Amino acid sequence: MNFIDLLKRIPEICKTPETLPLEGKKLILDFVTWLGSLVGIAVPPWVLTLVNILVVIVAIIAVFLIMFALMSVWERKILARAQNRYGPNRVGPWGLFQPVADGIKMLTKEDIVPRNADKVVHFIAPIVMLVPALILPVLLPYGRGMVAIDLSVGILFFFAVGAGSEVAIFLAGWSSRNKYSILGAMRAIAQMISYELPLVMSAVIVALVAGTLSPTGIVEAQGGYQFGFFPNWFVFTPWGFVACVLFYFSALAESNRSPFDLPEGESELVAGHLTEYSGFKYALFFMAEYVGMFAINGLLVTLFLGGYQAPLPFLTFIPSWCWFFIKLAFLAFSLVWVRATMPRFRIDQMMQFAWKFMLPMSFAALFSAAAWHYAGRGLLGWGISAVLVAIPYFALGYFCFTRHHSADNRRYLFSE
Amino acid sequence: MSYDYLLLTIFLAIALIFPLVPLGLAWLWARTLSPAKPGHDKQATYECGLESEKPVQIQFQAHYYLYALVFLVFDVETVFLLPFAAMGFVNIPVVGFLSIMLFLLLLVESLVWAWAKGILEWK
Numbered sequence: 097m098n099f100i101d102l103l104k105r106i107p108e109i110c111k112t113p114e115t116l117p118l119e120g121k122k123l124i125l126d127f128v129t130w131l132g133s134l135v136g137i138a139v140p141p142w143v144l145t146l147v148n149i150l151v152v153i154v155a156i157i158a159v160f161l162i163m164f165a166l167m168s169v170w171e172r173k174i175l176a177r178a179q180n181r182y183g184p185n186r187v188g189p190w191g192l193f194q195p196v197a198d199g200i201k202m203l204t205k206e207d208i209v210p211r212n213a214d215k216v217v218h219f220i221a222p223i224v225m226l227v228p229a230l231i232l233p234v235l236l237p238y239g240r241g242m243v244a245i246d247l248s249v250g251i252l253f254f255f256a257v258g259a260g261s262e263v264a265i266f267l268a269g270w271s272s273r274n275k276y277s278i279l280g281a282m283r284a285i286a287q288m289i290s291y292e293l294p295l296v297m298s299a300v301i302v303a304l305v306a307g308t309l310s311p312t313g314i315v316e317a318q319g320g321y322q323f324g325f326f327p328n329w330f331v332f333t334p335w336g337f338v339a340c341v342l343f344y345f346s347a348l349a350e351s352n353r354s355p356f357d358l359p360e361g362e363s364e365l366v367a368g369h370l371t372e373y374s375g376f377k378y379a380l381f382f383m384a385e386y387v388g389m390f391a392i393n394g395l396l397v398t399l400f401l402g403g404y405q406a407p408l409p410f411l412t413f414i415p416s417w418c419w420f421f422i423k424l425a426f427l428a429f430s431l432v433w434v435r436a437t438m439p440r441f442r443i444d445q446m447m448q449f450a451w452k453f454m455l456p457m458s459f460a461a462l463f464s465a466a467a468w469h470y471a472g473r474g475l476l477g478w479g480i481s482a483v484l485v486a487i488p489y490f491a492l493g494y495f496c497f498t499r500h501h502s503a504d505n506r507r508y509l510f511s512e
Numbered sequence: 513m514s515y516d517y518l519l520l521t522i523f524l525a526i527a528l529i530f531p532l533v534p535l536g537l538a539w540l541w542a543r544t545l546s547p548a549k550p551g552h553d554k555q556a557t558y559e560c561g562l563e564s565e566k567p568v569q570i571q572f573q574a575h576y577y578l579y580a581l582v583f584l585v586f587d588v589e590t591v592f593l594l595p596f597a598a599m600g601f602v603n604i605p606v607v608g609f610l611s612i613m614l615f616l617l618l619l620v621e622s623l624v625w626a627w628a629k630g631i632l633e634w635k
Contacts, residue, residue: 149519153526178602203538206548211555212564223531230527245516252594273568274557286576289583296590300597307600371558376538380531444634447579451623451632455586460618469601510569 103111103511104128113415117155117242123178124151152244156233162423164386165195165266171432178436199379207375210273217271222380229384232391238406239417250311251299254395255292258350260287261388263461265359265369268381272372280368283443287349289429290450295456298339301465302330302399306374311395315403325409329402334482335465338489340400342458347396349450351389354435358443393427394420452496460488578631582623589619 102123109119128147132139169184169191176183180357186192209215218423235250237243269281303309306317318329330336337459349356360368370381396496401423404416441449473476542548557564595614596604604612626632 141621145515146522149515149522152519157526157530178629179607189563203534204541204546205548206542207538207540212557223528226531227524227527230530231520231523234523234627245519247516249598251597271531272557275559275564275568278568282572282576286579289587290579293583293586293590296587300590300593303594303597306599307598307602309594309598366558366560377535379534447631447634451541452627455623456620462616466601466613485609 099130102130113418114240115371116415117239117417121148122257126222132446136340149252155446156244160233160387160390161228161383162474163390164383167386167428168382168391169194169196170428171435173226173431174420174432175436178433205343205375206355207377208372210372212273213372217267218372219377221264221268221271221280222377222384224267225384226380226387228260228264229388229391231257232388233394235311236391236398236420237403238420239415242417243312244403245311246310248308248310251303251309251395253315254311254391255296255299258392259292264384268373269369269423271484272369274372275374276366276371277284279364280359280371284352284369286360287356287446287450288351290447291346291454294342294450294458297455298346299395299399300337300459301339301458304462305330305465305469310315311398315398318402319405321409327402327405327407331400331402333468333478334485335461335468336400338464338485340396340459342454342461343396343400346454347389347392348431348434349446351385351392353385353389353431355438355440355447356442358446361440369461374482387512389431390424390428393431393501394424396427397423399450402458448496453492456488456492457485460485473477495496575634582626582631585622586619589615 105119105123109116109123110118125144125148128144129139172194173183173191184194187193187197209218232254234244235247235254237246265284265288266281269277269279269284272278302314306314308314308317318327322328328330331340345356352359360366360370365371368377373381387510397420404420406412406416406419408416464481467484468477468481471480557568592615593612596608599608601609
């Protein structure tokens, strides 16, 4: 093997975009072997394993950080367009270098720690927040055969690690010794545990139908096309649609995004648990929130939107990993759209919505999924399942949201 | 299998180091180019310009605790559902399926009870 051969392989790899990332990884490993032969030693296998692992990790972190950087501009651009203005357009072409400028600004800002704060915990909190968010994307299948680790308990691992961010938010709120911070942290915990239930439940339903907890297995279960053109994604079944919507809104609440951004509601709580943070610690929180948001929406794509599968049979010429990121980008756009459109919830409305609507609906979706399966997963099952979901939907809507219509029943609550 | 967990371990180590790098850079910048200038008001707890009074870590309303309790019940329930989920509907015998449904109905009943008791009202 020599260097010229390696160089010649690059155009060949680019000709087959479907396997481009996998072949690229192989190329890097061969390059390491070539480097070893240059020095005159055979590279031991454990070094190759280590290089393989490092390539995977660096690729995942790099992709998600680039997405975070792009998203921070994209979000401001879309919000600006929604509000009839231009948004950032000064730094670089179309304001694309805005994240670089933001990063430099964050790095050079003075890091102010309040006198009363618990300094150690105040320092640890952003790190604890970022670590689980960075690890989550490792489980997602990005394309055919493109999964960093195919854990057989992937879904369980995802939620177990993802719960770490709740601890971090409470650490941040508690250590700041600030009333706004601690109120924000309390609210964040109440909100996140409430919305965790529909989130996990809807994932469990998908796992029950697919018969596996591994994300790759779940994506494979959604392969193929009904009647030759209609994708077998779970979102196109009644129970799957309900579970998908529940998952989407729970994911919104879990990542503390508008309209569920009460913990950071600036009109009430300044910035919630972020009040006493400045400099790069604040940036780390911001980064963790966005990376976590991408990870959980990547899981939504995996569970309901068919992961890396193409929506129509004739579109399979586009590589599978592109489909994953196209769907993720679409979801990211929808998140910003929701943020630009919806007003913030009131806290009692939000808690009621979680406990009195989303949780019972997730149970209904489970029963409906069982009916769908036992009726043979065909059109009959589709109909029964739709009825089983529609009845609780209208009943809950009637019980929860039509009772408090009279004006004198309304109470104004200050934050507590 | 061991490869998976090796990758996770290395990823954990890198994820721990990753935030420390920019924090270290920021510290170096503060150290060399723009030393911190602490002040009485600057380091004070932010409270919209007022002096912060009374301890912050006070008792909170018990309602958060009730939510936590109900959450615990349902979270443990999902943990019990996960082994069934790993098997899937296809592999669960009818008796197993009926027992899940019974279990879920008990939990739905507990939710209804909590609802009727008014635990789910945010006060």
